[in-house]
Amino acid sequence: MNKSYIPYRTQLKIRELMMSTGTIVDSYFRKYKKYKATLDKYNDNPSLQIIFSSKLSYYQIIIWPQNIEEIIETEELEYFIKIQGRPSVERIEERRKYRSTYDCLISSKEHNMLKMLFPHFFVIKLEFLDNNDSWREYLNSLKIHCVSGWLSTISYKQLPINLEEMFDLSGIPWETKYYVLVLLTNSLMPLHYLNPDIIELFKNPKASLALREMYYSFKIFTIDDYRNFCERPLPDREVPCYHFSIKKVIVTPTTCIFLPPDSEIGNRVMRKCHEFADYFLRLSFCEENLEKRVWQRNSEVLDKFKNILNGLTVFEYDYEFLGFSNSQMRGHSCWMVIKTLDSWAEIIRKNLGDFSTCKTTAKYASRLGLCFSSTYKTLSISKEQILHIPDIDRNGYNFSDGIGKISPEFLLETRNILDINPNEEISAIQIRLGGCKGVVALAPELECSIAIRPSMIKFSSEDLDLEVCSCAKYKPAYLNRQIILLLCGLGVPQHVFLDMQKEVITLAQNSTKDEILAIHFLSHYNSVSMNDVITMLQMGFIIKQEPYIEGMLQCAYSNFVSEIKEKAHFLAPQSALLVGVLDEYSILEHEQVYIRISTFNNSRVITGKVVLAKNPCLHPGDVKVVMAVDVPELAHLANVLVFPQKGPRPIPNQCSGSDLDGDEYFVSWNPLLIPSKTVQAMDYDAETEKVETQITINSVKDYFIRYMESENLGCIGNLHMIYADLLGIHSNEALELAMLHSKAVDYAKTGVPVTVPYELQQKNWPDFMQKPWKKPYESPGILGKLFRSVNIEKFYTTSYSVINNQFIKEGFEKYLGLAENMYKEFKREVQGAIRKFQLNNEFEFFIGKSSSFKWNSNNNKSRILKKASQLKMTTRKRFFSINGELERTKLASAFYYVTYTEKNPIYSFPWIVYNYILK
Numbered sequence: 001m002n003k004s005y006i007p008y009r010t011q012l013k014i015r016e017l018m019m020s021t022g023t024i025v026d027s028y029f030r031k032y033k034k035y036k037a038t039l040d041k042y043n044d045n046p047s048l049q050i051i052f053s054s055k056l057s058y059y060q061i062i063i064w065p066q067n068i069e070e071i072i073e074t075e076e077l078e079y080f081i082k083i084q085g086r087p088s089v090e091r092i093e094e095r096r097k098y099r100s101t102y103d104c105l106i107s108s109k110e111h112n113m114l115k116m117l118f119p120h121f122f123v124i125k126l127e128f129l130d131n132n133d134s135w136r137e138y139l140n141s142l143k144i145h146c147v148s149g150w151l152s153t154i155s156y157k158q159l160p161i162n163l164e165e166m167f168d169l170s171g172i173p174w175e176t177k178y179y180v181l182v183l184l185t186n187s188l189m190p191l192h193y194l195n196p197d198i199i200e201l202f203k204n205p206k207a208s209l210a211l212r213e214m215y216y217s218f219k220i221f222t223i224d225d226y227r228n229f230c231e232r233p234l235p236d237r238e239v240p241c242y243h244f245s246i247k248k249v250i251v252t253p254t255t256c257i258f259l260p261p262d263s264e265i266g267n268r269v270m271r272k273c274h275e276f277a278d279y280f281l282r283l284s285f286c287e288e289n290l291e292k293r294v295w296q297r298n299s300e301v302l303d304k305f306k307n308i309l310n311g312l313t314v315f316e317y318d319y320e321f322l323g324f325s326n327s328q329m330r331g332h333s334c335w336m337v338i339k340t341l342d343s344w345a346e347i348i349r350k351n352l353g354d355f356s357t358c359k360t361t362a363k364y365a366s367r368l369g370l371c372f373s374s375t376y377k378t379l380s381i382s383k384e385q386i387l388h389i390p391d392i393d394r395n396g397y398n399f400s401d402g403i404g405k406i407s408p409e410f411l412l413e414t415r416n417i418l419d420i421n422p423n424e425e426i427s428a429i430q431i432r433l434g435g436c437k438g439v440v441a442l443a444p445e446l447e448c449s450i451a452i453r454p455s456m457i458k459f460s461s462e463d464l465d466l467e468v469c470s471c472a473k474y475k476p477a478y479l480n481r482q483i484i485l486l487l488c489g490l491g492v493p494q495h496v497f498l499d500m501q502k503e504v505i506t507l508a509q510n511s512t513k514d515e516i517l518a519i520h521f522l523s524h525y526n527s528v529s530m531n532d533v534i535t536m537l538q539m540g541f542i543i544k545q546e547p548y549i550e551g552m553l554q555c556a557y558s559n560f561v562s563e564i565k566e567k568a569h570f571l572a573p574q575s576a577l578l579v580g581v582l583d584e585y586s587i588l589e590h591e592q593v594y595i596r597i598s599t600f601n602n603s604r605v606i607t608g609k610v611v612l613a614k615n616p617c618l619h620p621g622d623v624k625v626v627m628a629v630d631v632p633e634l635a636h637l638a639n640v641l642v643f644p645q646k647g648p649r650p651i652p653n654q655c656s657g658s659d660l661d662g663d664e665y666f667v668s669w670n671p672l673l674i675p676s677k678t679v680q681a682m683d684y685d686a687e688t689e690k691v692e693t694q695i696t697i698n699s700v701k702d703y704f705i706r707y708m709e710s711e712n713l714g715c716i717g718n719l720h721m722i723y724a725d726l727l728g729i730h731s732n733e734a735l736e737l738a739m740l741h742s743k744a745v746d747y748a749k750t751g752v753p754v755t756v757p758y759e760l761q762q763k764n765w766p767d768f769m770q771k772p773w774k775k776p777y778e779s780p781g782i783l784g785k786l787f788r789s790v791n792i793e794k795f796y797t798t799s800y801s802v803i804n805n806q807f808i809k810e811g812f813e814k815y816l817g818l819a820e821n822m823y824k825e826f827k828r829e830v831q832g833a834i835r836k837f838q839l840n841n842e843f844e845f846f847i848g849k850s851s852s853f854k855w856n857s858n859n860n861k862s863r864i865l866k867k868a869s870q871l872k873m874t875t876r877k878r879f880f881s882i883n884g885e886l887e888r889t890k891l892a893s894a895f896y897y898v899t900y901t902e903k904n905p906i907y908s909f910p911w912i913v914y915n916y917i918l919k
Contacts, residue, residue, distance in 0.1 A: 014128070017037055018034060021033050021125075023191060030154065030155075062090065071145075077132060078126070080125050086255065088254075098298055100301070102122075107156060116185070121191055125153065173207075176202050176211065178258065212260055242376045247260070248281070251283055252285075267373055282334075290863065292331060296710065353463070360751060380465050384448075400453055402437070404452045405451035407450070418468060428440065429468050431467060475578070477577045479497070482615065488781075490676070491677050494782045497786060501570055508561065514543075515542065551841065558793070565792060580642075581640045583634065583643065593626050594642035598639055608627070609626075611673055611675060612626060618734075641667055654681035710753035711747070712754060713745065723760075726781065802900075803901065807896045815887075815891040826871070826906065830908070848865035892916035892919075
């Protein structure tokens with residue numbers, strides 16, 4: 001094993017100790033369970049493992065060192081380990097490990113609400129029956145300092161917490177109670193605050209707003225802070241147009257995490273029930289680190305998830321299952337709604353349309369899910385404006401699957417409502433219209449508003465609002481490991497990709513030293529967090545003279561290169577990602593396509609050989625080489641890939657079994673990427689559906705649970721990558737896995753799960769997949785060569801802070817006191833986030849990712865960026881509480897002065913209000 005992957009080397013084995021589980025309230029340890037346990041720590045794994053038995057089963061608790069919040073040591077040599085991040089519990093059975101819930105750690109007689117809160121305040125008590133020297137050595141090796149203290153251990157029955165009084169008190173609004181739950185389940189309110197005195201404080205009419213702001217400021221609840229927030233002016237959070245504010249709950253194997261309402265693009269269901277948006281919940285099922293996972297052979301966890309789908313109680317309200325879209329199911333997410341005596345959920349589903357033609361649970365769930373797709377409502381349309389046209393069927397294939405037409409006038413009205421830049425050419429939109437799903441492309445000759453085909457109609461509905469999912473726009477195309485493997489296997493030389501990758505990295509590297517290149521690089525970096533840096537560079541700042549710019553640039557470069565190294569994901573020159581449409585005039589011949597790329601005031605028709613693929617692509621036949629031709633009759637179509645209706649088989653169907661209902665295709669006219677050969681496409685016909693006699697909402701819930709249990713697209717894709725890299729894309733193993741992947745993709749349509757044969761499982765993985773526990777070997781293929789050719793350079797900021805007097809405004813001294821207080825608070829929050837997410841510096845925090853290898857995945861980009869965004873928002877709010885532009889300019893100047901006169905500053909602080917500093 002590569003030693004560079006092993007951050008810890010200490011080994012620990014203690015066979016004689018007692019472990020108790022509980023929570024700490026004031027100076028009491030409320031004990032639930034006590035077990036005789038063993039404690040292990042292996043050389044090749046930094047986690048601590050506590051193994052114990054309960055009811056004839058063995059379990060292990062896995063604790064990562066970075067999740068140890070504090071260890072309290074008493075004079076009796078008892079150690080109380082306060083844990084953040086909810087350690088996972090595994091059941092050990094016949095040398096296999098299965099994820100478990102916390103049922104073995106807490107009494108079944110405890111109050112249901114405290115059962116849910118327990119994982120957020122989980123404390124383990126260790127009592128050593130023998131010498132504990134090895135334990136102390138382990139703590140010293142990790143530089144974990146124990147705090148001396150005293151705690152009295154009592155049974156949880158001796159210190160009851162009267163939650164009934166809090167959660168049933170009629171004087172507290174439900175919204176306020178919900179926000180209390182938000183703070184508790186996000187470890188922002190200690191348990192000892194659940195007492196009658198605090199409950200009285202929650203009767204303040206501003207209580208819910210104050211608690212909400214405390215969450216967004218990441219403040220641990222205190223009475224003083226709560227009162228301060230109640231006294232402040234607290235503005236309502238605006239919900240953007242087309243969005244709804246939705247409460248969200250994250251369900252893990254151990255608990256539920258409640259989140260404040262978050263804005264989300266609307267869907268048909270929410271628009272129909274807009275007056276009752278507060279009655280909906282969005283549930284997401286995931287691992288403790290908030291990442292999605294496949295729950296294969298984890299019946300205990302799945303049983304818990306199923307129980308929650310059957311009903312979730314939040315204070316006095318019961319929520320029941322409603323539905324999900326296909327993309328939401330893939331993300332293990334669904335909708336719940338408040339349960340009523342007349343089953344409101346069932347009424348909502350019935351009012352969406354007639355689904356009686358759906359003969360399987362999978363198809364019913366998929367068709368119902370169309371109403372949960374995120375869409376923008378535009379125009380209402382009359383039945384007379386809709387033209388029904390036939391599909392183009394030939395040789396058992398549908399050449400027009402999912403594609404319709406739209407008139408120029410109706411398209412113009414639609415794009416005006418969506419406020420699309422008038423200089424941007426749009427010639428196709430992906431839509432939902434009643435029970436229709438698909439794409440409508442511009443048809444100048446169309447006299448009515450819209451034309452639809454039978455293949456677009458998925459169920460019967462009277463809804464006549466045109467809902468837009470997305471508009472077909474030009475997008476730059478990126479290479480990835482799947483496409484690179486297929487192109488190499490079809491004759492593209494390896495050096496082509498190595499040269500392209502080197503050129504991209506060199507340009508990015510030079511951007512850290514050259515201001516013009518830096519602006520170009522950051523403009524394509526696609527991160528709002530870099531807007532201030534771009535503005536500063538455009539105003540003439542020198543990289544080496546401003547530590548904030550230099551730090552952000554170096555971090556952006558490191559993350560950019562890390563993504564290339566980890567995914568082989570880099571820009572493909574002379575390529576695009578385009579939505580597929582049909583040549584309605586039957587002009588294009590078989591294996592001809594039409595492409596016109598239109599960017600602002602620049603249009604070009606592509607001619608010559610082009611290569612096509614549609615992600616995901618695993619089979620060699622998924623790559624097609626066709627001829628792009630110039631056809632004047634199709635000139636009204638821009639930024640789409642126009643396919644012919646001629647030929648024995650539709651080209652989209654040959655590309656990973658795609659169609660024309662919104663799929664995007666990788667297309668490249670770069671001669672270096674055109675393969676020298678192609679092979680016959682795979683047959684992508686889905687298995688015949690088994691008709692079900694009765695479809696109920698319970699069968700839909702079972703289908704959702706089965707999906708979480710059996711979804712293995714990622715597993716199959718990884719195995720295919722291993723075999724294709726090692727044995728080639730034409731090997732029997734790679735071809736079989738490509739076929740299995742196709743069947744797994746169809747699960748949403750067929751409901752038929754796919755199992756990977758044992759003989760195709762892999763114990764050893766290539767180095768480029770960065771799985772140190774999988775016994776990595778050096779990959780001999782193109783992916784290994786690309787991976788090893790990337791060196792992530794470590795930067796050291798060479799610039800130093802020198803005050804630029806042009807940013808010191810007259811009268812700034814007036815606000816130095818406020819600026820110092822805000823800076824100290826800001827610095828404390830940033831440093832806390834750096835420790836929590838194991839980052840190297842402030843710049844990684846605001847970029848959103850650490851470039852160093854981590855053993856666990858707690859530091860995912862979305863969580864880091866969310867915290868950074870919330871910190872910026874909180875700081876800006878306090879800044880804008882100062883009235884008057886001149887006064888704000890003085891405060892911004894004080895921000896700058898306080899930061900740049902400190903010895904080890906957090907440079908990002910003043911640039912949160914960069915537009916006022918640069919005035």
